[in-house]
Structure formats: C-alpha cells, structure tokens
Amino acid sequence: MDFFRKTQFSRRSIIKSAGAAAVGLSMPAVLRTAHAEEILTIGDGGGDYTTAWTKAYYEPFFKETGVRVIPVERQDSPIAEVRAVVETKAYKWDMCATIGQDAADTLAAEGFLDPLDLSGPDAAQIPDAMKSEHYVATELLAFMLAYRKDKFSEPLTSYADVWNLEKFPGRRGLRKMARDAIMVALVADGVAPGEISTVLADETGWARAFAKLDAVKSDIAVWWSSASQTTNFLRTGELDICPTFNTRAQFVADSGTPVGIVFKGGYYNPFGVIIPKGSPKADLARKFVAFCLNPERQAVACQEFAFGTTHPGALQFIPAERAKILPSYPENLAEMAQLDYRFWGPRQEEANTRFNEWLLQ
C-alpha cells in the first residue's frame, strides 16, 4: 500500500500546484479497492493465463485469506521491467508470475530478486531442477513440433521431418530466435535433446547447427517472432509444420483443428514466480507462492490451460485424457530435455549475433 499511497499523495499535490482542471478530470479513482481489504498485485501473463490463474489461485486465495490478488499486464520479457522496478523502488507489482526459469536466473544473478520461502511440504516436492533460492516453477511449457494432421498422410515423428521435404512437403516456419533454431537443427541432425550443450561445447557443434540450418533456409516460409502468431498459422493453414509452444498448439487442437503435437526432441522450460528485491509485500507474496504449489490447485490451472504441472502429485487430480497431453505427463517429459539455461545464458549474445548475421545473408 505504501507505494500507492505515496504516489497518490504526490499526485494530489502536483495537481494542486498545477491547478489544471483538465488534468484533475482525467483522474478516475486509481484505487478500486478503497476499503481496508488487503491486496497483492501480481504481474502475470494476461488474457487466458489470468483466467486460469484466477480460477486456480487468485479466487481460492481470497476465499481463504481475504487478500485480493490483482493481476496486472506486464511486458513479455520481465527482465527490463523487474530491473527498473527494483532500481527505482517503484513497486508497481508486489510479485510476478509466468517468469521463465532462464529470465529468473538472469535476474537472480544480478541481485534483483528477494528469496522465497520454500520450507513448506509442497515446495519440498517440486523437483530441484525447477526451483532455487529465488525462484520456484508453478508450470512447465514445452517447445515442440506441431503440424497439421490433415495435410499429411503419415504423422510426423521428429524434427528431422521438418527437413524432409520429399516425404513431408508443405509450408514450414521456425522461430526467429537463435537458441531455439539451433536446438531444433541439432535435434533434427540426430543429437539427443539432453546432449545439445555438450555438442555446442566447441565450434564444430555450432558449425554443424548452422550447416543444418543452411539446408532448410530456403524452404522456411516464415520466421516468426511472436508466439501468438503461431496459433493463427496452425489454425488458418498458413503453415503446415510449425514448432511452437505446446500451449499454443493445444489451444488450436482444442478448438477442433487437426493439429498433431510431437513432444519428442523438444525442450521444456519451467515458468514460475519471483519477488522483486525489496518488495514491500514480500511476506504476503511468499505466503501466496506457497499457496500456488498445492498440487490440487495446480491441477485446476493446468486443466484450464495446457501447462505442465511441477508438483509431481498434481497429475493425479487431472482426468487421464487431459493429463496425457500435458508436457509433465511422464511419457511426454521423458522424450524432452529441460532447457539448459545455465548453458545458454552467457552464450545468448554471441548466438544471437551469429544467427542474425546468418538470417541477413
């Protein structure tokens, strides 16, 4: 509350000194909750993401504690925004959800995060690879192969099929992002998803990835930059083959379009919650984080939206049919590898430069 009180006060004084009637008119009550009710503002993904989280976490939390959780739109990538919030101490939200583990790692390394409280029984159940002192994953997203089943007589089975134009003609697209393009190329070339960092340990691996990309460059119809495009691509048939996030592909499949999803060879990246350093409501936020790790509530969120669960006990609360399509379903998970953000973090810059150079050629 402190921050809003402070800004509201200074705003009032500014208005007074400016004496501008027009400006005064444009100030609807900023605080919708003017009562004593406690609120927790959280920067989340917006749209359907907020809908799922409202049902699974925000509303139940209010019922249980009386604390109103207010979701707020934030930038796609949180790094700049969290850094700005911490450096200026202008806490426009108390915590953030849907933060990729790679982004959280960068933020933690720079000292922009407050520690979480992971001492609870649910937190103990979350796999070690999906939590750290400052971060805990609440869901998994897979980046995998999606294609239109109705355009091919045989199903696609791996990224290698993206390169196989004879057997699988049709329009294909790839993500305009160095890391993902390189990973797809190496897996298509026969590298196991878990071995990518090892293969990229020296220049031979990089050369191998770019040689593989060379082989398909002229056949890529779309290099997409925004994942929201891919739902449209798969739905309208703009593309027949399009590696993307499982949530996007599943959304199209759920609406009745014949979309095939191949987890094999993909990677999964945990998404979760963080508290910006110095957040005035850090304690309340920690309480809410513990609340979000409950397996039954995770099950609700993942039924609304095709995230994978992070609590191993959550899948049992999801109907078997639905559980099968989630990235955290054991058979699906076994076919992928977790994104090696520790490997990519320091190499992203160089990879981007090289990839952009390659694209511009």
Next chain:
Amino acid sequence: MTIAVPVRRNRLSGGVVLIAPAIVFLAIFFAYPVLSMLSISIVDRAGNFTLQFYESVYASRVIGQVLVNTFQIAASATLLTVVCAYPVAYYLAAGPQTLRSLLLVIVLVPFWTSVLVRAFAWMLILGRNGVVNSGLQWAGVIAAPLDLLYSFFSTMVGMVHALMPIAILTMVSAMQNIDRNLDSAASTLGARRGNVFWRIYFPLSFPGVASGTMITFIASLGIFVQPALLGGPREMMVGQLIIEQIDQMNNWGLAAAIAVSMLLVSVVVIVLFERILGIGRFDGIGQSRATAGTGRRSTLRASTGRAISAGLGWATDVLLGAGRFLFRRKAADPRSGPGTSTKIATFAIVFFLVAPALFLIPASFTATRFLEWPPQGFSLQWYEAYLSSPVWQQATIRSIVIGFTTACISVLFGVPAAFALTRFQFRLKGMALPYIMLPIIAPNIIVALSMFYFFADIGLVGTSLGLIIGHSVLAIPYVVVTMLATLQNYDQRLDEAAWTLGARRLSAFRLVTLPLIKVGFITSFVFAFVRSFDELTVALFISSGLSTTLPKQMWSEAYLNVGPTLAAVSTILIIFVALIIVAIEAIRNYGMSSLKTKR
C-alpha cells in the same frame, strides 16, 4: 491560451516566448530522462567511462546491416506513402465538400485499430488462405496460393497503411489554405490542366509535401511491429535489436549505444531535410518567396524547381491529351478541381486504407476463437464480451480521457512552438525542430524506461498524470509538424491587413488567424489524441497496475492469440469514431458557411 499573446514588435523575444514552453517541457520530461538513460552507453558496470559499447556497435556487422536496412525500409515506405497520399490529400483539400467527411472518416480508420490488430488483419487478407488468395483461386486466376506475406512487399503494405493517415492529414492541413483563384487565374491566362497543377498548385502545396515527408520518414524509422509480424528475415529494424538487447540480453549499455547512433543519424537526416526542403523556413509564403529570391544558390534552386515543374506540367498535358484522344473526351475545365485520374487514384488508395477494417468487421462475428477467413458461423459473443465487461469499458473510458487530456496539453505546447518556428527569428532556431522531433525518433522502449526511472524519482509512476505527461511528450512533435505545414501556407499579411484596418490583436487572431488554421488545429489535436490512444509501451511501464488502458487491455487479451474480441473492440471504436467525426464535420461545415456569409 498562450497563442493569444499578441505578437510583439520585438521578434526575437516573441519567438522565444512562444517556443520556450515546449522546449522546457520536453527538456524536463524527455531530454533529461532519456539523456540520463543513454549515458549508460559510456559507463561500464563498474561505473567507469568506456567506449566499449560503441566499439561493439561499429564492429558489429549485424547492427550496421540493420541500421542500413532500417533507413532503406523507412525511405521506401516514406516514398510510397507520400506518393500515394498526395492525390488523396489533394482530393480532400480541393475536391467536392460533399464526400469530405466520409473520406476523412475512412482516412482515419487505420488510426483507430491498434497496431497489433492491424498487422493481424493484413495476415487475414494476404495469408495463404486469406481474402486475396482465396478470392483469386475462386475466380480461377491462380491455381496455387501466392506467397504474399513475410516479404518486403507485405512489410511495405503494413507500413504504408500505418503511415498514410499521417502523411495525408499533414498535407491536407497545408493544402487547405491554397488559394484556388490562382488556378483560375492561370487557366484564364491559357494554361492547360497539367501546367496549372504542376506550375501553380504543386509548388504551393510543397511545404505540406515536405512536412508530410519528414514526419512520415521519422515515424517510419521507429516502426518495428509491421516488419516483425509481416516481414521476412531481412526486414529487421533497429527497434527490434534494441528491444532484444534490453529485454533478453539485459545489456542496456549496448542498447543505449545503438539508440544513440540511430538518433545521431536521424538528426543529420532531419537537418538535411530542413536545408533541402526548407521546412520551418521563416514566415508565410510572401516572405519566404522574397527570401528565396536572394543569393545565387537559392536563385539557382528556384529556377531548377521552375524548370522541373514546367517539364512535369508539359508532360502531364501531353498525357492528358493522349488520354482524351483515346477515350474521345472533351478537355475538362482546369478550375473544376481534381480530375478523373485523381479520383480513381483517391478511391483506390482509400480502399487500401479501409481494407483491413472491412475484413476485420465480418471476422469479428465469427463463432470461433480465431480471426480467420472466411469467418465461421455467426455470433455476437465477442461484442457481448466487450459490452458486458467493466474492465474493457473502464479501459476504454480511461484511454479516451487520457487521450483527450494529452491532446489538450500537446496543442497548448505545440501550437505556439509552430508559430514561433514559422514567424519568428531567434538564435539556435535551426536546432529547435530536430530537438522537438526527437521523441518520435527515440525508440519507444528507451523512452518508456527512461521515463520510468525519472517518474519514479518524482512520484509519477502509477499515476494518470505521469501517463499523460509521457504521452504528451510523444504527441507534441506531431502537433508541431502539422501546424508548421498549416502555417507555412498561411499568408501572414492577412493578419497585418486586419491590424491595419483597426482590428485589435486578439480579435484579429480570433476572426482571421483561427478560422484559417482551424483544419490544421483539429488535425493536430486528432494526431495527439491518437498517439496516446494507441500507445502501449509507455503505458505498460508508467501507468498504474490497478487501472488499465485500452492498448494494455488489448495486449493482455492477445496473450494466447489475436482473436475476435480484438476485432470486435476495433469495430466498436471505428463506428464510435466515425460518428464523432461526422458530427464534427457537420458542425465545422456549418461554421464554414456562417463564416462565408459574414464575408
């Protein structure tokens, strides 16, 4: 209002008084925060002076290539936009009054649909199974769909569509004050149509073309949504690189260095524009003509210009003659305004402008959760979603109020500045215009971040006032350029005549100046409003989390995909705005006719 300050005898101080508020406002809320932010380009992590970021900029082939691409793409888009916008502006300024409000509504349509939705609308139209391809296949013109998207072509379509309203309105504001009796005089003296246009009308409309070109070019430098969503891999703009460095790499130093390089090149371009095209040359037409006559270089330039327009006039007359011969038609009266070719061009371009909305509207009635062609089923659920949601409605009202306040503030600061630039001489005047243009050139993400840091210091983060100030910074340049275009074609001697005839300064301003600059004034206001109404980046950073704006709400809605709700919202906005414009036009026309009777 500041404009009402009577024009002083002492021109030096008068100009400074008029321009100072805008300069100071931008200094506090733009130059200071942005310069503080950009200074990180010369400081390393430990806080020591370094040139490492600039070294990486100049060593990097990618950044160099992308800078070149950006200027090439911006220049192509500007050229296409200005060429296509001219006939529409000409028709709007010189054509029949009856169609005018309708045309204005249509020209403004792209403004009222968010950038994101517009880009997706073009995907709907140009996609593999989109409107064009399915139409052509149905008609049997093509057997397989054409690749229309993800190329230089689709990038141009998206950018020209976004830029066209800016170019048209800036030019209309300038053309508005061209005395049509000059055309009649020329034709009475025997000039044919082509000559009348190229030797009389075109040179008079040139200040508008120059302003329109400059603002279009500057605006196009900052565009990156269309190249990113509609372009191929080579259509990479500097804006994307900067965002990548800030958002993904956490390398703000390099981002700032790229931005500084970009700003420097842009300032050079603006100064060149100013030198070559004479934007902001002081005083109205009479005086600028008089000054143009002095000095050998300007004489040479003037005579070259005259030779070119004479050549074009002759060529047009030959072409028109050939056309008449072919179609066996009589020569039209040069005084009758725009001819058939202008009409055809205008309607083709207007169709282009309205096309995305035209196909977005039916797509918004789809029963599915996707924007697709043809829309499947029929449903009003997306309208219901909007109309039954207090969040959407509050966001809309909030955006309208913030846009309106932004427009008022921008006009208050921008209009006097434009007066100062056209009518007064003062020191360092040459630097004033590039300075005022900076907020458009500076990448949005840099402006938003800088403001966030500064506003956090002074307690403006999370306030409506902060957002309004932020938006005003971005809107003032548009107001200034539009008013420049208007005032350059405004003969100041009309004011002097009024004063000589005994009118007091204030009543001369009210009765002579104001009616003559009304179109430019309204246009500036609309620009400023729209700049705020469709602004996302600053809003995401500055505005409070607890109350959203329309672009923020649309952004949130687009989390999973750009769906029919956004099309429905756009449709509602278009209808709403169309009604307002028609009403304003009706009042304006009424005002015009009452003014004429007074004369």
